[in-house]
Amino acid sequence: MLATIWPHASYFLKDFSPYIVLLVSSFLILVFGSYKIYKSNFSERKKKIFLSLIFTLFIFVLVFSCFEAYFRYRYDESDGLGFLKVSQKWHQRHVQINGDYFRDREFEASKKEGVYRIGVIGDSLAEGDGIKNVQNRFSNLLEKKLNEAGYRTEVYNISRAGYDTEGEIVIYNKYKYLNFDLIVWEYFINDIQPQEASTGTPIMVKNSRRAKIVDFISDKSFFLDYLYWRFSSVYDKTINALRNADIEQYKNQQRLAQHTQEITNFISSLKADNKKIVVIMFPSIQLLSQSYPTFINDIMHKIFADNQVNVIDLYDSLKDKDPKSLRASKFDTHPNESVHKLASEKLFEEVKKQIQQ
Secondary structure (H helix, E strand, C coil): CHHHHHHHHHHHHHHCHHHHHHHHHHHHHHHHHHHHHHHCCCCHHHHHHHHHHHHHHHHHHHHHHHHHHHHHHCCCCCCCCCCCHHHHHHHHHHCCCCCCCCCCCCCCCCCCCCCEEEEEECCHHHHCCCCCCHHHCHHHHHHHHHHHCCCCEEEEECCCCCCCHHHHHHHHHHHHHHCCCEEEEEECHHHHCCCCCCCCHHHHHHHHCCCHHHHHHHHHCHHHHHHHHHHCCHHHHHHHHHHHHHHHHCCCHHHHHHHHHHHHHHHHHHHHCCCEEEEEECCCHHHCCCCCCHHHHHHHHHHHHHCCCEEEECHHHHCCCCHHHCEEECCEEEECHHHHHHHHHHHHHHHHHHHHC
């Protein structure tokens, strides 16, 4: 019992030690201060004032420490941009990676006879950012549905947060030795960005900067860090700026032509290796309640159609829903479990056809 409890207690005592010291100090000030005031020659009015002050100080420290403990150890919501300190704790609790640095089980190079192996490539959406239990991610749900339906399948997720189409192609080529029979390719509107020269990177760098005093305070307190981002407009402005930067890339004819060629070449190489392909497009949850840039869907549908690749577009199924009901959390515009469930259901029907062909 002690062996189980002690590591957690030890971590807490070390991690929360500044606040423990602050609580003990304020309590001692309350006790000894009250005693000194009671024994002093101050008038009754002054004694009440001083006692009220030190009691208020203690209550403030106690309440603040309770909030700090809550945001450090109990608050459990993800952050899509990685700005909030609470996001670090969320990843520690819920994200486990394998030996290849993917959020999945360990991969086996050799494939058992009769097993149909599916590789999922994509970015943070396919990786499952915002999804606490990885079993509720669309790739895991797809594997479960296929196996329950009698298809012997393995679904390996080789997606990675922050990667665009260029990076996803590099990852696939590194892991194609896993001998996939079919590729599920998750597509999002920021995938057009060049991997090493994304127009979103300067926005992230600029908007993550804060005054030194704010950085210092936020570094010491999860609670104050949360309050800063909760009441600052910077977070929402960053999300909007990133989406606008992504949309503009589809209006840049040079970049669009490069992106089209990247996709065409990749599909050609997959087909040359006899790999089947299914593309699933996730909409931007944040933009659903606004004037959605459906021209991007039209562009991408044409590119994939020209390359004879089937596309599952979730926009039509989600466009009339309340975006808040689809988000992973207030600070995370990644799709939640309900969207992943929908994606797995759509994929199941399409992948089933591909396996039977």
